[in-house]
Amino acid sequence: xxxxxxxxxxVLVSLFLLVTAAFTAxxxxxxxxxxxxxxxxxxxxxxxxxxxxxINSLKNDINxxxxxxxxxxxxxxxxxxxxxxxxRQINEVNAKIAANKAEIxxxxxxxxxxxxxFKKRLRAIYMxxxxxxxxxxxxxxxxxxxxxxxxxxxxxxxxxKKMIEEIVAAVKLLEEKQAENNTLLEEQMTIKNTIIQKQNxxxxxxxxxxxxxxxxxSSKGSLESANQTKDAQINQxxxxxxxxxxxxxxxxxxxxxxGPFLWPASGRISAYYKSNDSVHNGNHNGVxxxxxxxxxxxxxxxxxxxxxxxSCPHNYGKRSNCCGNGYGNYxxxxxxxxxxxxIYVAWYAHMQSVAVSPGQTIKRGQIIGYxxxxxxxxxxxxxxxxxxNGGWVDPMSYYxxxx
Numbered sequence: 055x056x057x058x059x060x061x062x063x064x065v066l067v068s069l070f071l072l073v074t075a076a077f078t079a080x081x082x083x084x085x086x087x088x089x090x091x092x093x094x095x096x097x098x099x100x101x102x103x104x105x106x107x108x109i110n111s112l113k114n115d116i117n118x119x120x121x122x123x124x125x126x127x128x129x130x131x132x133x134x135x136x137x138x139x140x141x142r143q144i145n146e147v148n149a150k151i152a153a154n155k156a157e158i159x160x161x162x163x164x165x166x167x168x169x170x171x172f173k174k175r176l177r178a179i180y181m182x183x184x185x186x187x188x189x190x191x192x193x194x195x196x197x198x199x200x201x202x203x204x205x206x207x208x209x210x211x212x213x214x215k216k217m218i219e220e221i222v223a224a225v226k227l228l229e230e231k232q233a234e235n236n237t238l239l240e241e242q243m244t245i246k247n248t249i250i251q252k253q254n255x256x257x258x259x260x261x262x263x264x265x266x267x268x269x270x271x272s273s274k275g276s277l278e279s280a281n282q283t284k285d286a287q288i289n290q291x292x293x294x295x296x297x298x299x300x301x302x303x304x305x306x307x308x309x310x311x312x313g314p315f316l317w318p319a320s321g322r323i324s325a326y327y328k329s330n331d332s333v334h335n336g337n338h339n340g341v342x343x344x345x346x347x348x349x350x351x352x353x354x355x356x357x358x359x360x361x362x363x364x365s366c367p368h369n370y371g372k373r374s375n376c377c378g379n380g381y382g383n384y385x386x387x388x389x390x391x392x393x394x395x396x397i398y399v400a401w402y403a404h405m406q407s408v409a410v411s412p413g414q415t416i417k418r419g420q421i422i423g424y425x426x427x428x429x430x431x432x433x434x435x436x437x438x439x440x441x442x443n444g445g446w447v448d449p450m451s452y453y454x455x456x457x
Contacts, residue, residue, distance in 0.1 A: 091291045098284045098291075099373070105277045105284075112274040116267055123263045126256050133253045140246040147242060151235045154228050161225045168221065285370035288433060310453035314392065315354040316419055317453065318402060319436045321345030327448035333373070333432060339446040340401065340439030347434045349425040351402055353416045357389035360399070364408040366428040375430045381437065382429025383408055385422050401439035404431040 086094075310317045324344035325334060347369075362385050366377040378384055381403035389398040406426025410416060427434045440449040 086294070091294055095288050095291050098288050102281050102284050105281050109274055109277050109281075112270050112277070116270045116274070119263050119267045119270065123260060123267070126260045126263065130253060130256045130260070133249055133256065136249050137246060137253065140242055140249060144239065144242045144246065147235050147239045151232060151239070154232045154235065158225060158228045158232070161221050161228065165221045165225070282370060285372060288371045310450075310455055312354065312453040315452055316352055318354050318400075318438050319343050319345050319349055319351050319425060321349060321425075321436070323450075324435055327450065340403075340437050341449050343425075343436045343438060344433070345425045345435060347406055347424075347426060349434075349436075350421050351385075351405065351423045351425060351436055353387055353389075353418060353420050353422050354400055355389040355398070355418045357387040357400075357416050359385060359410050359412050359414045359416060359422075360388050361386040362408050362410065362412055364405075369406050369426045369428050371427050371431060371433045373430070373432060376428070378403070378429045380430040382431060383423070383426065384429075384437075385410060387416055387422070396442050397444075399441040399444075401437070401441070403437035403439070404429050404435060406434075 321343040322345075323341055325338060325342035327338060327341055328334075329338045329342075362383075363378045363381070364383050366382045368376040368382070376382070381401070383405040384401060384403040385405070385408055387400050387402070389400060392398055402422060404426055405423040405428065408423045410420075410422045416422065425434055425436050431437075438449055440447055440452070
């Protein structure tokens with residue numbers, strides 16, 4: 055019985071050792087330190103900078119291509135005017151040709167009419183059984199009538215001949231004009247075809263340039279999208295760093311007691327007044343309170359909203375000024391005179407969105423907006439600035455750390 059119990063115990067020990075060995079063999083990855091996270095942020099910033107350089111270069115290329123396109127469009131406008139002028143000339147020539155054709159038709163009708171009159175006279179002579187005007191003259195009753203008929207016959211023949219010659223000459227002139235107009239029309243059509251070919255070539259160039267611009271815009275858009283993705287990654291790393299700070303402080307955010315002034319947002323201070331870090335370089339008129347996107351921002355005291363901005367859409371980390379003079383979306387509240395007789399005005403900046411309106415009366419602790427990263431902001435935080443009697447002061451001179 056003892057032997058059997060010992061065997062069971064040995065099996066249990068062996069199983070325990072195997073399980074322990076299995077867990078020991080699996081590597082345990084430690085959470086990243088703030089230093090590692092900052093290095094990763096710096097790497098992402100470097101990649102963003104390289105991308106931005108490419109974006110700027112693409113913008114220059116796009117502008118150059120756009121200039122070429124604008125020049126081509128101007129040329130195309132001029133060519134269109136040339137085509138319009140050609141069309142007007144062609145219409146004028148066609149009108150002349152049509153008029154000439156109508157006049158030729160009229161002259162031909164006159165010739166035919168004269169020919170018909172001659173045919174009738176010839177028929178009359180034939181019917182009188184004579185082959186010449188002699189029989190007409192011999193029919194005279196006396197010498198006086200003979201002379202009269204002789205002159206009349208010669209006059210009629212000469213008149214008809216002259217009329218026919220004039221009509222034939224007129225028709226010949228019109229046909230010459232018609233030939234000239236046809237030549238002019240051919241020349242105009244040749245010129246028009248040449249201009250149209252030029253227009254088509256310009257249109258083809260324009261399409262090629264537009265294709266290049268579209269490709270450049272696509273590349274620029276991809277790089278901008280990549281930078282926005284990196285902004286999101288940077289924001290997450292800042293959030294991880296904030297989580298490390300909260301964990302090191304025993305969890306939760308750090309609160310401050312400001313007596314009559316409420317602490318405006320739950321979070322930790324990431325940059326102090328006149329902070330001389332790589333972002334502010336000593337030019338910082340307030341304190342930055344790092345907090346997750348959407349964290350409530352509260353008025354530190356009663357007051358009246360002096361000014362707001364709520365139109366900045368760039369709610370992500372960046373090292374450049376996009377709107378709001380660097381403050382992005384912000385609220386300025388006049389908190390009036392304190393017990394010391396001084397006038398206090400607070401600035402709440404880089405908001406994701408604003409929840410109050412200009413002129414609105416505000417109560418202490420009222421939500422006035424939500425934490426974001428608009429304007430010149432490298433990550434989600436509230437910039438809290440305080441002016442006393444019109445001059446910037448360190449807000450922390452009014453607060454005491456309580457947690």
